[in-house]
Amino acid sequence: MPEINRRRFVIAAASMLSAPMLAKGAEAQAAPQSFAGRGAIRRGVDATVTRVPTAQPLVAMTFDDGPHPNLTPQLLDMLRARGIRATFYVIGRNAARYPQILQRMVAEGHEIGNHTYSHPSLFGHSDASVLNQIDRTNQAVYAAVGRPPVTMRPPYGNLYDRQRLMLHQARAMPTVLWSIDTLDWQRPGSGVVAQRIVHGSHTGGVILAHDIHSATVRAMPAALDGVAARGFRFVTVSELIGWPRWDRRRLRLAGASR
Template identity: 70%
Template sequence: MASAPIGLPRDITQGDAATITRVRTARPVVAMTFDDGPHASLTPQLLDILAVRGIRATFYVIGSRVVRHPDIMQRIADEGHEIGNHTWSHPSLSGMGDAAILSELDRTSHAIFDTVGRPPVTMRPPYGNLTSRQRLMVHGERNLPTILWSVDPEDWRRPGPGVVAERIVSRSHPGGVILAHDIQSGTVRAMPATLDTLMARGYQFVTVSELIGWPRWDTRRIRLAARQS
């Protein structure tokens, strides 16, 4: 029996074409996403864990960290993971003006492009803080949809690896976008049990672009905004 196709969320094809939290599908697929890196020691550990299992994830990186860790960034790209934009300095964007928001995103997109040779095609606002109007603005001005999440283990509270694993496993669902942070040691320690359990339950891991039915991010070419002087 053929698998049900992954359909784009309603709001990315009409109306509010700016936001994705999950994808409606019957297929047992999830997108594992990691925010706030790259981290000098934890991100390489996480990459080792993913590599052993043949899993590709999506990393929402902070621009100021990108320029400090170009080798790690290159490894992320070389191993087939997707890289998304998580702003330059991790501010709460909802209280900022449009020009400042675009500056945060543009600076990061250029840093990613300069490091791995291709720009991000999605963004995630720190803390998820971006109003509907701002999300539409970012999508209209930079063609970057806002990727939020449907599974949140609240790992930033550092509840411990066992709790992080249990929350992700128990809350995962077909078409889910799982939020985690590769700057948290407990999260990285939780990943082997988390990933193994989800795979044992039949889940497959895809990147965000694949989840929403787009070509792989590293095959696309989008136009970057002009560099600021």
């Protein structure tokens, strides 16, 4: 994960990404040329969300790389017990393999994001190859739950500014990174993972974890309860950005390209 683009503590300016752009709701994920907000993208401004400026004590809990056949359902139990909605950046091939888990996510109010089909580092990929990874994943999620993701997260955070802008223009999908990193892939143990989440949480923050590590899932009860005890409320990425709840939107599949 060394390549993470740390200098970019961005800034999806609310004016750029939120409600007015998506006034057409169901059309937002339609063919790219009909995306209502596309014209609002300013040259040189990439469509990246790392944290969101908000006055409310909101945080978004995000889980990458799943779904995992055993761990993800355990995690869903923990979230359900607390009435917490999270965002799952799923790998497309896993989504295709475990559609029932995606269906449960949607039924319980969670959001599903796009984490590419086969989890490559996208540095050095052609635009066509990037779109192929995105589109195949959107298709897999759509096949499972009848709506496609509206945001993406690149594996390892690896996506050049130019690629992010390309993706936003072609698919209306912002790149969602994170502002609180559990570094759980280094396997520091569940206590450390929980501590990083509780102590790292801040208003408008996006928390990164992975639901393919058992220690991460074991960390979640203490992490979730600790964050709530500090006065934060969990929302999905769409809600944090100011968009409608993803699990309730009617979205069409865009750009069955190539």
